[in-house]
Amino acid sequence: MNYGFIYCLGNQAMPGIYKIGMTERAPTQRCIEISNATAAPLPFELLFYGEVEDPREVERKIHEQFDLERLSCSREFFRGRALTYKLAIEEWCNSIAVTSDGDYYLSVEDLLDQLEACVDDEGRVEVFMRYASLDGIRMWAEGGSVRFSVPNLDMIPRWILAASSICKGVLLQHLPTEHPIKSSRALSLIAAEDSW
Structure with missing residues (x-):
């Protein structure tokens, strides 16, 4: 059985849209690759990631779970809340790493929730x-x-x-x-x- 990572990326140019993907390499390296390969005006930020067994299968199941939020069936971008995606990834991992960018995105969501209340x-x-x-x-x-x-x-x-x-x-x-x-x-x- 192979191991890898499920990760979630955000981009300040696309608020409320997140990329959920898998990699068998370092998630930070994958984030840099995606930032260099896309036409997004700002680089992607690694928000959180977790190590999983059989990352391709886990990625497929998470993508199925959020099929209604998916922006395009040929892309790994989803419209929603960072906290929702963090919790979904946590279900498949023993532990999850949250970056400082991830903390920032989660705190902004918390702020918005409190403002709405x-x-x-x-x-x-x-x-x-x-x-x-x-x-x-x-x-x-x-x-x-x-x-x-x-x-x-x-x-x-x-x-x-x-x-x-x-x-x-x-x-x-x-x-x-x-x-x-x-x-x-x-x-x-x-x-x-x-x-x-």
């Missing part, structure tokens, strides 16, 4: 700010702009920029209006000591 815009802004703070990003409204305090200017996640642009009006209504550092407790204590 909110009953009002204020709740959605609170969820949005909580997720942004996980990346060290603080946000506030200043005039007619959404402002950011970030630990590294090169590291503003795309989802934050996109959501801030799309939801600017709602954010401006519900974001705090003070720079989060100016309103910090430590700075308030320092300012109080200076007034003595």
Whole structure:
């Protein structure tokens, strides 16, 4: 019996579409090959993978399981949720490896689920700010702009920029209006000591 890997790839240029495939080599190498061989504007990202016995058969069964989500019968691309595909792959593996890109995709899905569960815009802004703070990003409204305090200017996640642009009006209504550092407790204590 031969062993190999079942993997799931994502691509920022194709949100909600995932490639589920098999390889008998390293999944990272397969991801690079696919990125170099396709006309996708951005490279594919390896999200998760697991080692399986008889990878061709496992791939066939997983593809059958998601036949209704398949974009084309001649391609291995499926429309759905990363978590759904992760759980399906886990059923066939003793363990699954989730990459940092996989964690990112799963956390964005979790964010979207929480946003959908909110009953009002204020709740959605609170969820949005909580997720942004996980990346060290603080946000506030200043005039007619959404402002950011970030630990590294090169590291503003795309989802934050996109959501801030799309939801600017709602954010401006519900974001705090003070720079989060100016309103910090430590700075308030320092300012109080200076007034003595």
